[in-house]
Every structure is written in structure tokens, then in C-alpha cells.
Amino acid sequence: MSADAAHAGLNAVRARVDAFVADAERAQAPHLKCGAACAMCCKVERAAFAVEVDSIRRWLVEHPEVRASAQTRPRRSDRCAFLNDDDLCDVYPVRPMICRTHGPAVRVDEALAWCALNFAGLSVPEVEAAVPASSVLSVELVNRMLVVVNTQFVEAAGGPHRVALREALADAVESSS
Ligand code: SF4
Ligand code: SF4
Numbered sequence: 001m002s003a004d005a006a007h008a009g010l011n012a013v014r015a016r017v018d019a020f021v022a023d024a025e026r027a028q029a030p031h032l033k034c035g036a037a038c039a040m041c042c043k044v045e046r047a048a049f050a051v052e053v054d055s056i057r058r059w060l061v062e063h064p065e066v067r068a069s070a071q072t073r074p075r076r077s078d079r080c081a082f083l084n085d086d087d088l089c090d091v092y093p094v095r096p097m098i099c100r101t102h103g104p105a106v107r108v109d110e111a112l113a114w115c116a117l118n119f120a121g122l123s124v125p126e127v128e129a130a131v132p133a134s135s136v137l138s139v140e141l142v143n144r145m146l147v148v149v150n151t152q153f154v155e156a157a158g159g160p161h162r163v164a165l166r167e168a169l170a171d172a173v174e175s176s177s
Helices: 003-031 050-062 064-071 124-130 139-157 166-176
Strands: 047-049 106-108 111-113 162-164
Touching: 003 050, 003 124, 003 139, 047 050, 047 139, 050 064, 050 139, 050 162, 050 166, 064 166, 106 139, 111 124, 162 166
Parallel strands: none
Antiparallel strands: 047 162, 106 111
């Protein structure tokens, strides 16, 4: 299995998750505060599966203007390396799965979990009652699919299984020089 095949697998998982999350956002919309005005979940240094970070690297190689602007940003522990000065994601089309699933309530180890900014004022039983079961993404299922494609990628390309997102920028700069 080649690294390119692992990337094709990643794109297939992304398409499934994006479609599910779009439906979940519609179903849970009355309780969600997510939108362009909120970037709280990006105000952290992130890591992701190696295949996801390599996907960002590839995208940055093809987008020198984004790479150049990200390069000039000072490193901060309280912001993702790809959160720009307008609080927007510079690598949105290739953002990691964790970023794609933020917002609607999801299931983690059989329990519902959600961003503290959403479902304002609702108790756990009230959230459980408000959220259609068919709109709840299983994080475990997504991770299982990701682990499969990531293992294929690491076997083909080598390196660690988890990588800091910031590494994508350094590697893209190196690949492009
Ligand atoms: S998940 Fe929470 S922090 Fe992230 S955009 Fe939605 S409301 Fe904001
Ligand atoms: S990759 Fe984009 S969406 Fe994910 S944390 Fe960074 S800025 Fe936010």
C-alpha cells in the first residue's frame, strides 16, 4: 500500500464524516453557536494522525501564498499554527478530522460530549432528549477508520503515528525549497 493510497483512504473517510457532520449540524442547529465568529476550538496547539499532517503538508506545497503567510506568524502555544489573524483556518479544506467533528454533540465511549459553548443552559438529560440519535457521530468509529488509513500511511512513509500540526508547515517549506 502506497502513501498515495492511504491519502485516497483519508479523503474517503473525510467525505463520509463531512456528510454526516453536515446533517448533524442541521439536526442540532438550534443548540449550536458554531460559526465564523467563533474560533475558540482553534486556540490550542494541535497534533493529528501522520496522514492528516502529511495531507496539510501536500496542500501547503501547492499553496505557496498560504505557506508564506503561515511562516511569518509567530509560534504561540495558545493558537493553532494555521489559525490566521482573522481567526479563520488557513488549511480549511484539509483540516484534521478532530476539527471537522467539532460542534455538534458526538458520542465518546458511549457518553454524549459537546463543546461547552453549545447547548447553553441544558443539563445532560436535556441534551440527550434534544439530540436525535441519528445525528450523533461515534468518535470511536471515526478513529477506527482513521487508524486504518494512518497505519497504511506510516507503513509506506515511515515516521511516528501522531505529529504536531505545526510540522506540516516546516515540512512544506523544506519540500518547496
Ligand atoms: S465547537 Fe465550540 S468553540 Fe468550536 S466553533 Fe463551535 S461553539 Fe465555537
Ligand atoms: S487546523 Fe484549522 S480548524 Fe483545525 S485547529 Fe487549526 S485553525 Fe482550527
